[in-house]
Each structure stands twice: as structure tokens, then as C-alpha cells.
Amino acid sequence: MLVTLRYVVGDRLGVLFLALGVGCFLTTLYIAFSKTGNIRLGDETKPQYNNFTWGTMIFTSTMAGGYLVLFFNRMGRCMAVKNQCKNKVFRTGV
Known part of the structure; x- marks a missing residue:
């Protein structure tokens, strides 16, 4: 069943899957660089984790x-x- 699913997504819907990924990426870039991208999420206080710690956690979870x-x-x-x-x-x- 997984082989069939991989075949359908990879071979039959490959271009559509790629277009969806590129569309999501371009939408994210548009939102990031528009007026909406300047909205600050969360409090104005100091973050709980610094950038290195946060990046390490993201790297570890993706690994x-x-x-x-x-x-x-x-x-x-x-x-x-x-x-x-x-x-x-x-x-x-x-």
C-alpha cells in the first residue's frame, strides 16, 4: 500500500505536489515581506530561549x-x- 501511495504521489501527482510546495513557499515570502510580516507575535519581554538554543532544538527535532x-x-x-x-x-x- 505504501509503495502504491508513493507511486501515485511521486509519479502521478509529482508536478502538482511540487507546485503546491512552491506556492506555499511564495505565499510565506509574500506574508513575511508585506505589512503583515511586521506584526510581532508574543510579548515584548525577553525570549525564554536565545537564538542558539532555539536553533539547536529545531535541528534536534528535525533530525x-x-x-x-x-x-x-x-x-x-x-x-x-x-x-x-x-x-x-x-x-x-x-
Whole structure:
């Protein structure tokens, strides 16, 4: 099922998926550099974390997310291989 989903999104809807990503990026740039981008969110007080700490937390969370994607991708491949091997063994009667 994941292979089929990856095929549909990657091959069939690839251009649409790319256009959606570029559109979201351009919309973000427009909002950031327009009058709306000057709105300050939160209090005027000193932030709880400095820029280095905040950047480290973002980096760590994205690395953890990447590891999860790799883990589940490999688990899906292992499960697919086991199912193929199981079916092959079942068909041959060994």
C-alpha cells in the first residue's frame, strides 16, 4: 500500500505536489515581506530561549523526525520482503 501511495504521489501527482510546495513557499515570502510580516507575535519581554538554543532544538527535532522516517521506511521494506518471501515459500511448498 505504501509503495502504491508513493507511486501515485511521486509519479502521478509529482508536478502538482511540487507546485503546491512552491506556492506555499511564495505565499510565506509574500506574508513575511508585506505589512503583515511586521506584526510581532508574543510579548515584548525577553525570549525564554536565545537564538542558539532555539536553533539547536529545531535541528534536534528535525533530525529525530528524519530518523523516524528512515526507521519506518526500512520497517516497511522489511515487512514487504518478509511477505514476498513468505508467499514464495508458500507457493513452492518448501
